[in-house]
Structures are given as structure tokens and as C-alpha cells.
Amino acid sequence: MDFSITMADKNVSLIELMILFLAYLVTFAIVWFGVKPLQASIFPGLGILSLAFIPHGVRVLGTWLYREKAILPLILAELFCSAAVTSNLQSMSDLTSHAISAMVGGGCAYAVLVLFETANIRLDFRTHSIRLWRPLVLVGLMSSVLNSIGKSLAFTNQILPEDGLKTLIGFIAGDTIGVMLCLGLLLLISRKIHLTK
Amino acid sequence: MTSLIRLSALYRIIRGMEKDLCLDQLSHSERVVLMSVVNLADASGQAKTDAIIDDCKEDGLSRPTVFRCLKMLTKTGKLHNDQFGYYKPAL
Numbered sequence: 001m002d003f004s005i006t007m008a009d010k011n012v013s014l015i016e017l018m019i020l021f022l023a024y025l026v027t028f029a030i031v032w033f034g035v036k037p038l039q040a041s042i043f044p045g046l047g048i049l050s051l052a053f054i055p056h057g058v059r060v061l062g063t064w065l066y067r068e069k070a071i072l073p074l075i076l077a078e079l080f081c082s083a084a085v086t087s088n089l090q091s092m093s094d095l096t097s098h099a100i101s102a103m104v105g106g107g108c109a110y111a112v113l114v115l116f117e118t119a120n121i122r123l124d125f126r127t128h129s130i131r132l133w134r135p136l137v138l139v140g141l142m143s144s145v146l147n148s149i150g151k152s153l154a155f156t157n158q159i160l161p162e163d164g165l166k167t168l169i170g171f172i173a174g175d176t177i178g179v180m181l182c183l184g185l186l187l188l189i190s191r192k193i194h195l196t197k
Numbered sequence: 198m199t200s201l202i203r204l205s206a207l208y209r210i211i212r213g214m215e216k217d218l219c220l221d222q223l224s225h226s227e228r229v230v231l232m233s234v235v236n237l238a239d240a241s242g243q244a245k246t247d248a249i250i251d252d253c254k255e256d257g258l259s260r261p262t263v264f265r266c267l268k269m270l271t272k273t274g275k276l277h278n279d280q281f282g283y284y285k286p287a288l
Binding site for chain 2: 012013016061064065066131132133134136183184186187190191
């Protein structure tokens with residue numbers, strides 16, 4: 001049984017999708033107020049790059065759990081975050097860049113999951129081994145490649161041509177580290193709940 | 198029901214990570230007892246057996262289970278004990 005599909009076929013409550021939306025906002029806030037200032041003090045000059053973009057982990061886990069239903073909340077969450085932290089959303093091209101970036105971000109993990117299924121790789125937690133987190137990190141890495149290419153194209157007017165490759169690698173590294181950190185956070189929260197119960 | 202299945206899927210991921218990071222070596226009861234000792238430890242870092250038993254009773258552990266866990270945790274070096282019935286974490 002392809003559980004990953006049947007999960008999404010069943011009703012997904014609005015509350016669950018709102019939790020996904022909020023999870024993205026919370027992890028983005030952690031990155032914006034925690035990771036970014038820290039990385040700016042250690043590696044100044046990274047600009048728009050984040051070396052640990054935890055929301056990408058939310059994208060991967062959310063898409064794995066909710067499939068295509070996760071795309072819209074993820075796009076809206078990314079747009080909301082972009083609007084909240086970007087002060088120069090004046091021109092139409094800025095808006096278009098952010099919209100494209102959000103759409104690529106929201107759909108990248110789903111695209112990789114579909115690719116996996118096309119290759120007959122099922123990330124079904126019932127039939128897969130317990131170490132399912134490893135292929136999910138791979139999904140995170142592959143989707144970050146798609147996401148990075150999309151973002152580089154969306155913000156092509158803000159990235160200097162000579163910095164193109166550096167930015168692309170930075171996006172991929174940041175997203176992948178973010179997935180691992182997100183899983184680590186999940187582990188920490190789970191253990192905290194279990195141990196203090 | 199499907200929400201529960203999703204939660205279970207997430208929990209499976211966490212269990213997988215715990216296994217890979219060797220964080221699943223303790224049983225649930227042993228974890229409860231170890232955390233109880235850590236929480237009850239006084240200024241000298243020690244917790245008395247009776248207090249541990251009472252504390253663990255709230256988590257549904259019986260007296261024999263607590264003793265079995267204390268014995269196992271002491272044997273595996275996670276706890277130290279003395280002849281007066283005091284336990285302290287070895288960390």
C-alpha cells in the first residue's frame with residue numbers, strides 16, 4: 001500500500017495546515033532573529049544567504065505528510081515572511097521575485113517526492129525501515145537544489161553574476177543544514193516532552 | 198484518525214534518529230527513573246530511594262520496577278549509589 005498517497009487522500013483539517021503555516025513562521029523567526037545575527041557576526045557578507053534555513057525542514061516534513069495540500073500553506077507562509085522582513089517591496093519586479101521564490105519554495109519538496117515516486121521509491125513509513133529520516137534528508141538536499149536554482153533565477157537582479165555559483169551553493173548548504181536542524185529540533189522537543197512527562 | 202497516523206509517522210522518524218544517535222539505549226521506565234533521580238537530586242547531587250519511588254509512582258511505575266531500573270542504571274554506570282540508599286547521576 002502506498003501510504004504516502006493515502007495519507008494525503010484522506011481529509012486534512014484546516015487546523016493541521018495552519019499548524020504547518022505557523023511552524024514555518026516560527027522556524028523562520030528562529031532563523032531571522034537567532035541564526036542570521038549569529039552568522040553575521042561569524043561570517044559577515046553572506047547577504048541574503050542563511051547557513052541554516054530551518055524552514056526548509058518544515059517544507060520537507062510538511063510535504064511528506066500532507067503532499068500537495070502542503071504547497072499552499074508553505075507558499076503563503078513564505079510570502080508572509082518575505083513581506084514581514086523585506087522593507088523594499090516597492091516595484092512590481094520585487095513582488096514578482098518574491099512570489100516566484102515562494103512558489104518554488106512551496107513546491108520544491110513536492111516535486112522531489114513526485115520524482116521519487118516516478119522512480120518507484122516510496123517513502124512510506126509503514127513499509128520503510130525505521131531510519132526514514134535519512135531519505136528525508138536526501139529529499140531535503142534534492143529539493144534544496146531545485147529551490148536554490150529557482151531562487152537564484154527569481155533574485156537574479158539582486159545577485160551579482162560573479163556571486164551566482166557561490167550563492168547557489170550557499171542556498172543548498174543552508175537548506176540541507178536547515179533540514180537536519182529541523183529534525184534535530186523535533187528530536188529535542190520530543191525528548192523534552194517524554195522526559196518531563 | 199489520519200492526524201494520529203501523521204503523528205505516528207513523525208514519531209517513527211524521531212525513533213529512527215534516536216536509534217542512529219544511540220539515544221534509545223534506555224527503556225521508558227529506566228528513562229523515567231533516571232530523570233527522577235536527576236530532578237530529585239539535592240544540593241549534594243543525591244536523591245533518596247523512597248523519594249525516587251514516590252516520584253516514579255506518579256508515572257505509573259511500581260516499586261519493583263523502580264528497584265529493577267535503579268539496579269540496571271547502577272550496573273550500566275549511569276547512576277552511583279551508596280549504602281544509605283542514596284543515588285546520584287554518574288554524568
